[in-house]
Amino acid sequence: MGDxxxxxxxxxxxxxxxxxxxWNEYRLKQEIAAKERTIDIQVEKASDAKANKLAAHKLEKIQAWNEAxxxxxxxxxxxxxxxxxxxFWLGGWVGSGRSxxxxxxxxxxxxxxxxAVAIINLPTFLSCPNSKSLCIN
Structure with a gap:
C-alpha cells in the first residue's frame, strides 16, 4: 500500500x-498580451502625436500664407x-491754367x-513707279 x-x-x-x-503559461501569455496592447497603444499615441504635430505645422504654414x-x-x-x-491729380493739373x-x-x-505728313506723302502712295503699269493709261 505504501507504493x-x-x-x-x-x-x-x-x-x-x-x-x-x-496556469503560469496562461498568466505569462496574458502578461505578454497586455504588454503588447500597452506597446500598441503607446505607438498609436506617438503616431497620433506626430500626426497632430505635422497637422499643426501645416496649419501654421497655411495661416502664414493666408496672412501674406x-x-x-x-x-x-x-x-x-x-x-x-x-x-486724378495729373488730370486736374493738365486741365487747369497754363498747363x-x-x-x-x-x-x-x-x-x-x-x-500734313500724311497729305504730303499721299501722292507717293498713289503714284505708279512702273511705266508699264495700268495706272498710266
Whole structure:
C-alpha cells in the first residue's frame, strides 16, 4: 500500500505541477498580451502625436500664407489708390491754367503735323513707279 500511496501521491503531484505550469503559461501569455496592447497603444499615441504635430505645422504654414496673401492684397489696393490719386491729380493739373493750354496746343500741333505728313506723302502712295503699269493709261 505504501507504493500505491506514493504512486498516487506522485501522480497527483504531477497533475498539480502540470496545472501550475499551465496556469503560469496562461498568466505569462496574458502578461505578454497586455504588454503588447500597452506597446500598441503607446505607438498609436506617438503616431497620433506626430500626426497632430505635422497637422499643426501645416496649419501654421497655411495661416502664414493666408496672412501674406492678405498683406499683398492690401499693398496692391494701397498702390492702386495711390495711382488713382496721381492720375486724378495729373488730370486736374493738365486741365487747369497754363498747363492745360500748353497740352491743348501741343495736341493740336501734333495732330496738324501728322496730318500734313500724311497729305504730303499721299501722292507717293498713289503714284505708279512702273511705266508699264495700268495706272498710266
Amino acid at each position: 500505491d500511496t506514493l504512486i498516487a501521491f506522485f501522480a497527483n503531484a504531477d497533475a498539480v505541477a502540470q496545472r501550475i505550469q499551465e 496673401q492678405l498683406e499683398r492684397q492690401k499693398l496692391r489696393q494701397k498702390r492702386f489708390e495711390q495711382f488713382k490719386g496721381l492720375v 492745360g493750354i500748353f497740352f491743348f496746343i501741343s495736341a493740336v500741333l501734333i495732330s496738324a503735323t501728322a496730318t
